[in-house]
Amino acid sequence: MEKILELKHVAKTFDHRVVHKDVSFHLHRGEILGLLGNSGTGKSVILRSIIGLEVIDSGEILYHGNRIDQLPEKKLFSVRKSISYAFQSGALFDSISVFENVAYPFFEHTKLKEPEIEKKVMEILRIVKMEEAWDKMPSEISGGMQKRVGLARSMALEPEILLYDEPTAGLDPVNVEMVLDVMRVAKARGSSGIFVTHDIPAASKICDRFIIIKDGRVAFEGTWQNMEDSTDPFIQSFLTGSEKV
Numbered sequence: 001m002e003k004i005l006e007l008k009h010v011a012k013t014f015d016h017r018v019v020h021k022d023v024s025f026h027l028h029r030g031e032i033l034g035l036l037g038n039s040g041t042g043k044s045v046i047l048r049s050i051i052g053l054e055v056i057d058s059g060e061i062l063y064h065g066n067r068i069d070q071l072p073e074k075k076l077f078s079v080r081k082s083i084s085y086a087f088q089s090g091a092l093f094d095s096i097s098v099f100e101n102v103a104y105p106f107f108e109h110t111k112l113k114e115p116e117i118e119k120k121v122m123e124i125l126r127i128v129k130m131e132e133a134w135d136k137m138p139s140e141i142s143g144g145m146q147k148r149v150g151l152a153r154s155m156a157l158e159p160e161i162l163l164y165d166e167p168t169a170g171l172d173p174v175n176v177e178m179v180l181d182v183m184r185v186a187k188a189r190g191s192s193g194i195f196v197t198h199d200i201p202a203a204s205k206i207c208d209r210f211i212i213i214k215d216g217r218v219a220f221e222g223t224w225q226n227m228e229d230s231t232d233p234f235i236q237s238f239l240t241g242s243e244k245v
């Protein structure tokens, strides 16, 4: 299977706080990889490093075999068209409408004319079941809806890779299922994904493979079945929920 993204021996320290000692893993084309680990193990930092919002201290991040970890800002712009980060908070622009939030990447990254953009935006809003709220402002919709609009914006350009940072956190079960459905559609449209989450049941439904970060390293890599078969007490505690994840 083709590795479209690969982290090799990534290390990262903030001031005196060592977050990553030696993190290596890869993402195959077409899969959703679950990225698990306790709070503070650096999952968000990994996602931020992939799109160049953090600079790693050592190691390599390869996209289709090319290093992307030391790129100048100008080149990061095109990386961020292919690798899209769905922020933990949704991170909508408050002063523009739902429609304009989703249209934004098209104006930023494409030369499409307005009627085409309008068609695409409405199509994506339908996928996230927000087409009726197209003219609402972010403050007028619920947190769950804001997350879905954030997802719509990240998947707008059909990125090759979607980085999902806790897209189901804080949502009620109905909204969780809606978000998982959106992730399935994104996958069917050709986006591979990295799914950072503490929601193990949600991850088990949608991820093809998992890694668990612990003490700055990858402590586990494998399928759900491998995880269930593992006799490692740490892995077992993850599955039973006794380990706080």
Ligand SMILES: Nc1ncnc2c1ncn2[C@@H]1O[C@H](COP(=O)(O)OP(=O)(O)OP(=O)(O)O)[C@@H](O)[C@H]1O
Pocket (backbone or CB within 6 Å): 014, 017, 019, 037, 038, 039, 040, 041, 042, 043, 044, 045, 046
């Ligand atoms: N810009 C920064 N400057 C200094 N320290 C940072 C910065 N970003 C992250 N950290 C630290 O790095 C560590 C890992 O943070 P990160 O947000 O990646 O954890 P996480 O695994 O995503 O946690 P959670 O599951 O709670 O979201 C934390 O100790 C955090 O305080």
Ligand SMILES: [Mg+2]
Pocket (backbone or CB within 6 Å): 043, 044, 045, 088, 165
């Ligand atoms: Mg995080």
